[in-house]
Amino acid sequence: MLRPDTPRLLLLLPTATYRTAAFVEAARRLGVVLTVASERPSTFQDANPGGLVTLDLSEPDRAAAQARAFAREHPLQGVVGVDDDTAVVAAAIATALGLRGNDVAAARAARDKHEQRTSLATAGVPVPHFRLFPVDEDPRRLAAGVPYPCVLKPLRLAASRGVIRADTQEDFVAAFERVKRILEQAGCATRSILVEDFVPGREYALEGLLLAGELRVLALFDKPDPLDGPYFEETIYVTPSRLPAEEQRAVAACAGRAAAALGLREGPVHAELRVNGSGPWLIELAARPIGGRCSGALRFGTGGSGLGTWASLEEIIVRHALGMQIPSLERESQASGVMMIPVPGAGVLREVRGVDEARRLPLVEEVVITAHPDQELVPWPEGARYPGFIFARGDTPEAVEAALRAAHRRLQFVIASD
């Protein structure tokens, strides 16, 4: 029997998220009452009206009104969004219900790449020089006025979908048409393309938690594979970072300034930055945790022999949303990493071989194939789904990175390309 004061969390879970298991498990471990909100009704919604609710996750204001109605019967103490879109919805609901969260304007600014760039540039945060072009413009005319190399980006697609580098005017025209097609395929209402200078340098990902406007760094990941285009499919994340401590502090300070410039004050942030001779450049900052299954590379506290002594990233996020005490924000002492397995080619996945062999390698902790048999694999930039994830832990980032690469080499994807 639950105590009457057990807090209820509203978890915004789009039906296409990878994060269901991690967040549901986190709520269970913390013993909170969970209500899962999705954009499509669960078949169990009538049977468990307090535990499942349908919200219009594409319309934050409408979702907030729906949540307010729901909360009259089932009072809510916290709300968590798990991705870019639901971060805005969570902000709207938090505002409507007086819960811990971000202002809607701040969450919206983080969600839209052009709005984000504009806010950050105004605040003096180093961002690439950028411009916004309507998709209906003639790319041949635009190409003459753009410095090269540049990067074309949709404003709201995730996972670097539709992000293409152009080195020449010919590249630009081809990339512009391609991004336009991707926007149409994705059903994007926003009919503009962001074009920004390509920033050379190594890329890093910062995972953080905002506590009353103060950014606490939970992890800084190296991305050891160069992300120089023409497409920007991610692969390996390894933490702790091998950047010198001073540069790590500069990266954290840059991310903190970016969050403040956007007006974000509470909850998870995931920032992507490049570092070169000019220092850190803010490429993206999102008011959400790390994507895909990658949070599995993170655990917090000191561990120990008993169940529950490690805290997951999701547990920290849930605790923060509900105002519960957070025992530790310190990541474990071991190095850890994840590889988002690159799409090996276009076609229908028949089989993945070598998984057992990959799992048996030293330091490799898990190989998760998330693509299902007969799933169509779509390479970047049109695609946005990794076929799986590899996790490793070890004494050093170098050893972890080597283990991830070794495991990946063991995998063989059998694809029917007809």
Add this chain to the structure above:
Amino acid sequence: MAPADIRITAEPIDTGRCKFVVSEPVHGGGVRRFASPDDASGSPLAEGIFAIPGADVAEVIVSGNLVTVVKRGPAPWQTVGKAVGQVIRAALAGASPAVAPKPVAPATLGADDDTLYERVADLFESQVNPMVARHGGRVELIDVQDAVVMVRMAGGCQGCGMADVTLRQGIEAMLQQHVPDVKGVVDITDHAAGSNPYFAAAKK
């Protein structure tokens, strides 16, 4: 079959739970759940898994060619999994059955699980499966042991991105409401093999 020819695939569910899919049947007598080393006595496979140093195993569930292990220890599955694989191979190569038949329980205990099974089966047939069928799914009741319900998902539920929501917010919630004596639900589905999930995940 020689132990070396037995293929075992480890599929970690989280840091505490891992499923091992074995190329050979491990136990043909339904589901057996071992919640302690005492429970495991007489079943070499479960005895061996509970004895793995540093794993602090809390539970072993065996069904057909699936072995699900729940551990409390911090050792990663990369380490524990190798030991589990060795135990499974050794147990299958042994002279005695790897898993002993389910003992005939004392009348009261057996009646409890049997009664629960019937009630859960009724609930699944009358309510749970008609609901998941709307998404092309099916939930099989595999067994009830010590008031813990073991289920396997199929169809649209197998590999579905929302399977955990279906399990916890749907099935478990209904069991709490209609069969409150049930203490828990364990999903023994091989979700990686699901070829037609109702919801498939994409990054971010």
